[in-house]
Amino acid sequence: MRNFTGTLKAAFEYIDQELGHSSDLSFRQCQIGSDNTPALIMWVDGLINKQSLNNDIISPLMSGSRSINRVDSDETTINFISHSLITTTEVIQVTSYESLIPLLINGWSVVIIEGIDIMIAANTQGLETRSIDEPASTSVIRGPRDGFVESIDTNISLIRRRVKNKLVRVENHWIGNMSHTKIAMMYIFDRANPDTVSEVRTRLDHIDIDAILESQYIEDLIKDSPSSFFPTVYSTERPDDVAGAILEGRVAIIVDGTPFALVLPCTLFHLLKTTEDLYLSYPIATFIRWIRFIGFFITLLLPASYLGVLTYHPEMVPPQLLSSILSARDGVPFPLLMETLLMELTFEGLREASIRMPKSIGSAISIVGALVIGESAVKAGIISSPSVIIVAGTAIASFTIPSISLSATIRLLRFVMIILASFLGLYGIMIGLFLLGIHLSSIKSVGMPYLAPFAPFRPKEAERALVRVPWFTLRKRQK
Amino acid sequence: MIKNKISNGQFFFIIFVAIASLTFFSVPSQLVGKVKQDLWFSMVLGTLIDVYVASLLYWLGLKYREQSLIQYTNEIMGFLGRVINVIYLIFFLGAIITSMWIFCDFLSRSFMPETPRIVFSITMTICAGFAAGKGIETIARLSQIIGVLILLTSLILFASALPYVHIGLLFPQFENGFLPSTLGAIYPGSWFGICVIMGMLMPHMKAPKKTLKVKVSAVILGSFIMTLFLLYSIATMGSNMAGQFENPIYILTRISHFIIFERIEVLLLLIFISGSFITISTLFYSVTVGTAQLFKNRTHTIWVYIFGSIIIFSPVFPYSQNSYIVEEYLSHWFPYVALSIEGGLTTLIFLVALIKTSVKNKS
Numbered sequence: 001m002r003n004f005t006g007t008l009k010a011a012f013e014y015i016d017q018e019l020g021h022s023s024d025l026s027f028r029q030c031q032i033g034s035d036n037t038p039a040l041i042m043w044v045d046g047l048i049n050k051q052s053l054n055n056d057i058i059s060p061l062m063s064g065s066r067s068i069n070r071v072d073s074d075e076t077t078i079n080f081i082s083h084s085l086i087t088t089t090e091v092i093q094v095t096s097y098e099s100l101i102p103l104l105i106n107g108w109s110v111v112i113i114e115g116i117d118i119m120i121a122a123n124t125q126g127l128e129t130r131s132i133d134e135p136a137s138t139s140v141i142r143g144p145r146d147g148f149v150e151s152i153d154t155n156i157s158l159i160r161r162r163v164k165n166k167l168v169r170v171e172n173h174w175i176g177n178m179s180h181t182k183i184a185m186m187y188i189f190d191r192a193n194p195d196t197v198s199e200v201r202t203r204l205d206h207i208d209i210d211a212i213l214e215s216q217y218i219e220d221l222i223k224d225s226p227s228s229f230f231p232t233v234y235s236t237e238r239p240d241d242v243a244g245a246i247l248e249g250r251v252a253i254i255v256d257g258t259p260f261a262l263v264l265p266c267t268l269f270h271l272l273k274t275t276e277d278l279y280l281s282y283p284i285a286t287f288i289r290w291i292r293f294i295g296f297f298i299t300l301l302l303p304a305s306y307l308g309v310l311t312y313h314p315e316m317v318p319p320q321l322l323s324s325i326l327s328a329r330d331g332v333p334f335p336l337l338m339e340t341l342l343m344e345l346t347f348e349g350l351r352e353a354s355i356r357m358p359k360s361i362g363s364a365i366s367i368v369g370a371l372v373i374g375e376s377a378v379k380a381g382i383i384s385s386p387s388v389i390i391v392a393g394t395a396i397a398s399f400t401i402p403s404i405s406l407s408a409t410i411r412l413l414r415f416v417m418i419i420l421a422s423f424l425g426l427y428g429i430m431i432g433l434f435l436l437g438i439h440l441s442s443i444k445s446v447g448m449p450y451l452a453p454f455a456p457f458r459p460k461e462a463e464r465a466l467v468r469v470p471w472f473t474l475r476k477r478q479k
Numbered sequence: 480m481i482k483n484k485i486s487n488g489q490f491f492f493i494i495f496v497a498i499a500s501l502t503f504f505s506v507p508s509q510l511v512g513k514v515k516q517d518l519w520f521s522m523v524l525g526t527l528i529d530v531y532v533a534s535l536l537y538w539l540g541l542k543y544r545e546q547s548l549i550q551y552t553n554e555i556m557g558f559l560g561r562v563i564n565v566i567y568l569i570f571f572l573g574a575i576i577t578s579m580w581i582f583c584d585f586l587s588r589s590f591m592p593e594t595p596r597i598v599f600s601i602t603m604t605i606c607a608g609f610a611a612g613k614g615i616e617t618i619a620r621l622s623q624i625i626g627v628l629i630l631l632t633s634l635i636l637f638a639s640a641l642p643y644v645h646i647g648l649l650f651p652q653f654e655n656g657f658l659p660s661t662l663g664a665i666y667p668g669s670w671f672g673i674c675v676i677m678g679m680l681m682p683h684m685k686a687p688k689k690t691l692k693v694k695v696s697a698v699i700l701g702s703f704i705m706t707l708f709l710l711y712s713i714a715t716m717g718s719n720m721a722g723q724f725e726n727p728i729y730i731l732t733r734i735s736h737f738i739i740f741e742r743i744e745v746l747l748l749l750i751f752i753s754g755s756f757i758t759i760s761t762l763f764y765s766v767t768v769g770t771a772q773l774f775k776n777r778t779h780t781i782w783v784y785i786f787g788s789i790i791i792f793s794p795v796f797p798y799s800q801n802s803y804i805v806e807e808y809l810s811h812w813f814p815y816v817a818l819s820i821e822g823g824l825t826t827l828i829f830l831v832a833l834i835k836t837s838v839k840n841k842s
Contacts, residue, residue: 312591313742313745315742316742316743316745424591424594424598424602425591426745426749427586427590427591427599427602427749427752428602430749430752430753431602431603431605431606433753434606434610434753434756435605435606435609437621437624438606438609438610438613438617438621441613441616441617441620441621442613442614442616442617449620451620451624454623454624455620455621455623455624456486456488456489456619456620456623457486457488457489457623
């Protein structure tokens with residue numbers, strides 16, 4: 001550790017060299033005390049709040065320090081400056097360069113005084129941030145409209161203002177050998193399972209990576225069964241969502257620089273719930289939740305079942321329905337498998353295209369998709385209308401799944417199911433479901449089985465997963 | 480200390496699903512033709528046989544806590560225990576191969592006639608092996624979901640087949656005396672007795688003291704539901720006609736309608752295929768873990784591959800080519816051998832353990 005020697009020139013040269021003569025390193029020279037002792041104030045442009053620097057450091061130093069008769073290395077002088085002159089929220093005294101550099105690049109300003117071997121660092125952090133806005137990934141009809149921003153402090157405050165309780169705990173970690181990204185773990189002390197909290201803490205401590213630019217990095221590094229397609233960490237942009245999760249006893253991870261917070265543990269049924277369920281009346285919320293459950297299975301199984309039933313078990317379909325389907329398919333040049341795959345892939349292409357397009361062109365894509373594929377291809381006899389109906393039904397169902405990552409996983413597995421159904425019909429789908437079932441029953445999210453509360457069955461939680469329990473019954477239960 | 484623990488509810492559904500799926504695929508062809516409308520009596524006796532075996536295993540399981548059937552047999556019987564363990568493991572393997580053969584044969588004849596039988600055994604072995612490799616917790620969790628599905632499907636089928644039932648077809652009862660139905664008890668008894676795997680699962684129980692209660696209620700519910708299925712099929716088609724079919728329950732669902740769906744037998748079959756998957760997985764887990772315990776291996780994974788490669792060939796084993804031998808095997812050899820192992824050997828171990836305990840107490 002290299003200690004500060006008390007010479008301004010040496011100090012400036014050392015810091016300048018350490019930061020590679022970076023052009024955003026700024027300084028201001030001044031003289032303090034009645035004996036006009038030279039002093040240097042240093043900061044990194046863009047990371048600090050200039051108003052705070054002027055009002056809380058430069059101005060008090062220059063005007064207030066006149067009362068100091070002799071500036072020397074006496075401890076009282078340094079204490080007077082840091083405790084009575086500088087008015088920022090945080091001030092610390094630093095003696096080594098090693099601890100100084102991280103403070104500088106975190107938006108602190110440093111005061112160095114000639115002849116004194118202690119430096120004063122004051123927190124003048126002031127990053128430009130986006131204003132709080134409605135989250136783009138999840139919009140609600142009824143419910144709070146604020147979303148997380150890129151600043152971790154703002155995000156923590158958004159949660160704190162919802163749960164004003166002394167039991168809320170925030171633990172900071174700095175992860176990333178290069179990026180030193182600030183990460184906060186939030187939970188409610190007597191609600192979160194201590195094993196879960198310590199497990200999450202251990203996993204965060206064990207991360208060894210260069211940089212964290214988004215919470216996805218953390219998600220990938222701490223999730224259970226990393227090879228699994230299924231998300232075992234819940235990510236959200238909504239503060240009310242995180243507040244609800246920590247109230248349930250889960251642990252939230254907030255990462256600086258991204259509006260997406262993570263929540264653990266996360267089971268399959270957490271991914272099929274939305275915060276809006278809590279803001280709607282209970283019968284409607286329950287009904288919508290059921291629609292989502294059905295949507296989940298339709299997304300996974302509808303095209304595969306259509307293919308499997310028509311190819312292997314046409315006797316299952318009522319005769320009139322079967323004859324309508326067969327007459328619609330009359331003249332279609334592709335086998336059923338190819339037709340289904342073609343349509344599903346086209347739809348996936350359209351979906352991707354419409355996401356990447358600007359909003360104004362996005363509607364054009366849907367018109368082209370609907371007209372060209374839906375209308376013209378059927379009229380031309382290239383594909384059959386039942387296939388279009390099946391693909392459209394699957395697409396609508398896939399939009400009911402609230403989690404983007406779960407929806408993507410299910411859409412991908414749908415293709416596996418289609419292939420299995422084309423080889424073995426409904427038996428193939430059963431085999432696919434067995435394999436999926438084994439996988440889902442064997443994975444966990446920080447110790448919580450992924451299919452909980454149904455397998456293993458926990459009656460009270462299962463009731464809450466299936467039905468949005470009305471608040472008045474909860475009040476009665478508490479009594 | 481055993482890590483993988485299963486709850487009472489999970490154990491209940493493992494046993495219930497095993498009873499239901501084993502009865503669905505294996506018992507009807509033997510029982511309906513031979514015992515006809517008195518089959519309920521055979522099912523009751525079969526249940527009693529199973530409850531008897533379960534009581535012995537329960538006593539042994541509590542006496543030798545956290546030890547499996549294979550482990551305490553070694554401790555109780557000494558060298559002979561090793562021989563008995565080998566017999567148990569061969570029996571478990573034989574039971575998997577037999578049920579896999581029946582499963583593949585049935586699917587191939589009733590469900591997908593053009594698909595080679597080996598395709599069914601390969602796919603089912605992969606799934607069961609995957610589940611067995613993941614451990615009993617995974618199988619137990621899945622059994623909870625599949626068990627509920629079987630229960631719901633059964634209730635729906637009972638309701639939708641009600642209009643076709645003619646109670647008169649279930650009479651007269653005991654037309655030929657009690658003997659046929661008493662002898663017929665060996666079929667359900669031997670298949671229910673496969674639940675001797677309870678001895679392998681008991682060390683995993685969270686509350687071992689409740690095992691017997693849970694096991695008995697699961698067996699009673701399972702055999703009750705399946706007896707109802709069998710009686711329904713006789714009450715719908717008549718005992719003579721029902722006896723002609725290989726699986727009258729399957730034919731019963733073919734007759735029934737559910738809302739607009741006319742051919743719901745495929746759905747029923749799929750539900751019972753999932754039941755078979757749980758049963759075969761549990762047996763597979765028991766045989767691989769038992770073998771690993773016998774050879775003192777650290778994990779059972781290697782045995783999953785070894786036994787898996789044998790089970791895959793179940794549909795092409797020599798006995799399956801000749802229908803006469805199959806009939807002989809399923810009507811006589813399997814039930815008697817199974818009963819003597821499930822009931823006989825377990826009773827022997829129980830008696831030796833009892834004598835050893837009383838001698839120890841006296842001294």
